[in-house]
Amino acid sequence: MARVAGKFGKLGPQFPVGLKQFTAYAAAPLPKPPAAVDWATKVDDWPMDGNDQYGDCTMAAAAHLIQSWNAQTAQADPVPTEQQVVDQYFHLSGGKDTGLVESQVLAAWQKKGLWGNRIIAYAPVNVHAQTAIKQTISLFGGVYAGIQVPANAQLQFQDGKPWTLEENWQSQPIEGGHAVPLLGYDADWLYVVTWGAVQQVAWDWWQTYGDEAWAVLAQEYHEAGTVNGIDIATLTADLKQI
Numbered sequence: 001m002a003r004v005a006g007k008f009g010k011l012g013p014q015f016p017v018g019l020k021q022f023t024a025y026a027a028a029p030l031p032k033p034p035a036a037v038d039w040a041t042k043v044d045d046w047p048m049d050g051n052d053q054y055g056d057c058t059m060a061a062a063a064h065l066i067q068s069w070n071a072q073t074a075q076a077d078p079v080p081t082e083q084q085v086v087d088q089y090f091h092l093s094g095g096k097d098t099g100l101v102e103s104q105v106l107a108a109w110q111k112k113g114l115w116g117n118r119i120i121a122y123a124p125v126n127v128h129a130q131t132a133i134k135q136t137i138s139l140f141g142g143v144y145a146g147i148q149v150p151a152n153a154q155l156q157f158q159d160g161k162p163w164t165l166e167e168n169w170q171s172q173p174i175e176g177g178h179a180v181p182l183l184g185y186d187a188d189w190l191y192v193v194t195w196g197a198v199q200q201v202a203w204d205w206w207q208t209y210g211d212e213a214w215a216v217l218a219q220e221y222h223e224a225g226t227v228n229g230i231d232i233a234t235l236t237a238d239l240k241q242i
Contacts, residue, residue, distance in 0.1 A: 005154040006048060006195040008176025009055020009099035010146050013212040015124055016103060022123040022215040023132050025234055033134035036186035039141055040198045042071035048196040049085040056089035057194075058100040061179040062109060064193045065142050066117055068183055069218045072141045077219070080115040088114055102146050102179060102212060109216075120217040127210040130203065134185055136215045143182040145192070146212040148174045153209075162189065162200035165208060182213070 023030060046067070049060035063085050070077055080088070092100055092108060106122045108114065125132050125143060136143050150172035153163050166172075183198075184191035190201040 003158050003160060003197055004052060004195065005157050006051040007053070007055045007057070008149060008178050009051075009057045009097075010177035010179040011099045011101045012177065013146060014101050014103045015212075016107075019123055021132075022125045022136060023129075025123060030135045030139065033131060033138045036184075037134070037138045038184040038191065039068050039072055039137070040183040040191045040193060043067050046193050046196055046198065047082055049080075049082050050089070051195060054086060054089060054097050055099045056086055056097075057179040058102055058105045059085050059089040059092075059114075061144060061181045061193075062105060062114060064183075065144060065181050065216065065218070066115075068181065069141050073218075078116050084115055099177070102144065102214065106144065106214060106216065118219055120219060122214050122216045125213040125215050127213045128207060133182065133190075133213060136213075137182055137185055140215055140217060141183075142216070144214040144216050145180055145182050145210060147178050147180060147206075147209045148211055149176055149178045150209065151175050157195065157197075157199060162202060163205045164202045165205055169208070177211070 046064060049063055050056050051060045063080050066077060067079050070079065089100070090096075092105065106119070109117075109119050110122060112118070122144070125136050127133070127145075133143060150169065151174075152166060152169070152172050154175065156163055178194065180192040180194045180199075182190050182192050188202070190203065190206055192199050192201055
């Protein structure tokens with residue numbers, strides 16, 4: 001199937017005052033991340049979830065994380081249909097195709113739940129802290145991330161090529177903000193899900209265009225009996241203040 005780049009819809013990052021970096025909530029030093037992690041291939045099909053028609057990437061990324069968590073933990077929490085993803089997007093956006101702020105999506109997900117799925121907590125991760133990004137992916141099955149997409153990235157995606165910094169990358173205009181889950185990595189690449197496919201992303205490309213990243217503590221992990229060494233009490237107390 002030919003790859004088709006979809007729409008953008010991630011608005012500018014907003015980091016709530018009083019919410020510390022994710023690693024600050026570690027009850028003990030987080031373990032060294034493994035050399036490589038691959039959660040993306042545990043899921044057979046990644047739907048577009050309406051992101052070819054609407055700027056609902058923030059909601060599609062959340063739905064893809066639920067798919068991944070289910071596969072990782074052998075849970076069977078409901079995965080929203082494409083129509084449910086679109087409906088939830090318009091519910092949170094007030095009925096207009098205006099895009100959404102990732103931290104506002106996370107707040108709704110934690111306080112009220114999305115599609116019957118309610119996360120335990122969330123916290124920002126420094127996009128330039130490669131070790132912290134790897135730790136979050138390996139410990140909690142993914143990162144809810146945001147990028148600014150240059151024009152040539154759409155062509156690279158459609159041609160089945162990784163997102164890399166090409167020779168003229170500084171001259172590429174930014175087409176829009178986009179939400180993606182980071183679901184794997186190795187020495188050379190991050191692996192993200194976008195527009196119905198798994199996309200390779202060079203680390204220096206991520207360092208250039210990544211503008212936000214969030215650790216999300218899933219209910220699926222809680223049901224499986226682990227929250228991987230994070231001080232949940234302190235983190236949830238901070239979330240109550242925002």
